[in-house]
Amino acid sequence: MTTTTAPTLPRLLRPYAGSFAAVVVLQVIGALSGLAPLLAVVEVGRTLLAPGPVDDGRVWTAVVVGASGMFVRLLLTAASSGIGHLLDGRVQLAFRRLLAERLGQVPIGWFSRRRTGELAKVVGEDVGAVHPFIAHTPGELVSAFVVPLVSLGYLFTIDWRLTLITLIPVVLAVALVPLMMTPSRLREQAEFDQGMAEISTSVVEFVQGIAVVKAFGGAGRAHRRFLTAADAFVGTFNQWVRGMAGPAAGMQPALSPPFVLAVVLIGGTVLSTGGSLAPADLLPFLLLGLGLTAPVAALGHGFDEVRAARRAVGRIRDVLGVPSLPEPSHPVAPQGHRMELQDVRFSYDAEHEVLRGIDLVLEPGTVTAIVGPSGSGKSTLVNLLPRFFDPASGSVRLGGVDLRELGSRELYRTVSFVFQDVRLLRASVADNIALAVPRASLDDVIRAARQANIHDRILELPRGFSLDSRA
Structure with a gap:
């Protein structure tokens, strides 16, 4: 960091x-x-x-x-x-x-x-x-x-x-x-x-x-x-x-x-x-x-x-004074979507390792479930994939590129995630849907809602999409 x-x-x-x-x-x-x-x-x-x-x-x-x-x-x-x-x-x-x-x-x-x-x-x-x-x-x-x-x-x-x-x-x-x-x-x-x-x-x-x-x-x-x-x-x-x-x-x-x-x-x-x-x-x-x-x-x-x-x-x-994750001076674009973890170690306090020696490959088009008892490091492991943290040693690679060599903009355009705890901004439904793409048009917002199977439910809301700001 x-x-x-x-x-x-x-x-x-x-x-x-x-x-x-x-x-x-x-x-x-x-x-x-x-x-x-x-x-x-x-x-x-x-x-x-x-x-x-x-x-x-x-x-x-x-x-x-x-x-x-x-x-x-x-x-x-x-x-x-x-x-x-x-x-x-x-x-x-x-x-x-x-x-x-x-x-x-x-x-x-x-x-x-x-x-x-x-x-x-x-x-x-x-x-x-x-x-x-x-x-x-x-x-x-x-x-x-x-x-x-x-x-x-x-x-x-x-x-x-x-x-x-x-x-x-x-x-x-x-x-x-x-x-x-x-x-x-x-x-x-x-x-x-x-x-x-x-x-x-x-x-x-x-x-x-x-x-x-x-x-x-x-x-x-x-x-x-x-x-x-x-x-x-x-x-x-x-x-x-x-x-x-x-x-x-x-x-x-x-x-x-x-x-x-x-x-x-x-x-x-x-x-x-x-x-x-x-x-x-x-x-x-x-x-x-x-x-x-x-x-x-x-x-x-x-x-x-x-x-x-x-x-x-x-x-x-x-x-x-909280340290930020460093941004690479010359970002590298990933080649594909293969995720690799090589000898990954991680600790929150520099004393007690939560993960040690993790080797894992996530192939494109597959689904991987991380299973284990509470406190075994499941959430920590998953949090390394979108670079919520950097590993203490080892590497997490996307498309052959270490996440630390990717710019955050490119990383979050490539990796998406859904949190356990959902938080909505005090804004319209449309603005919340378009949060990751602020320049999204009305058609883009509606298309995304249809793909998520929530379009009809949104229309039932008193103000619907509240699209006045995007008209």
Whole structure:
């Protein structure tokens, strides 16, 4: 197989670096502009509390600056959010196109080793899981650190002692963050993701097989498999919640506005009554002190989203890294239809051979039945004939030519096969019949239906062939 290097997350997102930068810059400027109303309140408070007549001009200047800052903040954060969501749509579309392209190149046999629910989760849920990371996290996470740092610098210029007192809730909360990122917590998170994947897989398999299951009276057994997966997930979820409950319970009060205000008020009162802090200087700490806890809150929420997105991207990369079957640089056309297997060996995991030393000749015009107990390698042997896999050693030849020397287009024009599990595309009956020959005419489609003895049955359907697109 052709080795494929799965693209890293930075490589996947590199084409969108400009849009990411715009999201971050607009979000940061908008967040900094949001400080203007708070600083305006501080300035108005100082002006009103100052001895002597009130300076009306200074008050109105502060009001105008504060209102302007609020307007700029709303404008830029809205623009950042809009660009972020448009960027998210482009990235998700690109991811799904990459997955579709890769899934179209991997060996067909690879799909038989994967459950439908797993692939559905990667293409659907995992691609969707990058939404917070693309549309929200970059700008919000950066601004959550920039704004408190600017506020902290401003507060230090007023009183360094009260600034340190204001940081007490932040220090308490940060001390709890490592408890949420221990190996056991990360392991529980991985088990949580695996449990979700098991539920998705069981649901897809139950829905897809419900007709067959009910026909043989096995609905109860199939339903029990789903319930087993759900029960296992509940246990995993409860364990994860118990592990996170302690640190989360400690962080909640430490970051709560009442606790922050209480710390600032107590510290400010002590300094003010001691005569080392002007009462008006307490106001900026009461207003800006609450924002200093934002980075810790971002650690708890934004970083969770980043980790979830990275896990999802990891599963996407696993699919994108699946090696494809190599195409010959100079395809050779087969001479006839004789199939030969010479000393064929095959293993799925490079350790346990499923087939070893298989020699077989299939003459044109004959019918060969592969018979054997379950697990003896019948399906694997058959899957080598249309090159769903390549043998580890030996050769599979069609018309005297090794299948690895045939181009896939020529191979699938020569070899046809019928799967055990039939899947129809969400398209007309005619489009499904003409799937292998997209340029087939109406007459070609009808001729094929007659040869398959399904023409009359199709005409009995409410929309028949639904040939409007092929008229």
